[in-house]
Amino acid sequence: MLLMSLISATLVVAQPAPALDAAATLAVPGEARRVILDGRSWACGPDGACVARGRGDSQPVLRECRRFVARFGPVIRYERNGVALTESDLARCNAA
Numbered sequence: 001m002l003l004m005s006l007i008s009a010t011l012v013v014a015q016p017a018p019a020l021d022a023a024a025t026l027a028v029p030g031e032a033r034r035v036i037l038d039g040r041s042w043a044c045g046p047d048g049a050c051v052a053r054g055r056g057d058s059q060p061v062l063r064e065c066r067r068f069v070a071r072f073g074p075v076i077r078y079e080r081n082g083v084a085l086t087e088s089d090l091a092r093c094n095a096a
Contacts, residue, residue, distance in 0.1 A: 021081065022052040022064070027074040027094075037071055038064060044072065061085065065093035 029048030038057040044050035
């Protein structure tokens with residue numbers, strides 16, 4: 001019984017944190033806010049860090065970034081499924 005408890009406790013601790021579906025950092029932080037945009041639930045803190053959960057609409061990542069920028073403002077970082085946009089892609093995203 002003790003062995004089973006130890007194994008169960010180890011499995012709970014060893015599980016990785018759930019991955020974020022998308023994340024961004026605003027160039028100009030503002031008020032904390034929550035918005036649903038294109039099928040993702042975004043939460044932005046006053047420090048400019050934004051995280052999203054949800055599958056999102058099926059669209060190219062650059063288009064998704066442009067739509068995010070249109071709603072929240074310019075970004076210095078944008079990533080989806082753990083892959084961050086390059087500096088040149090961020091420039092194109094912010095220019096839209």
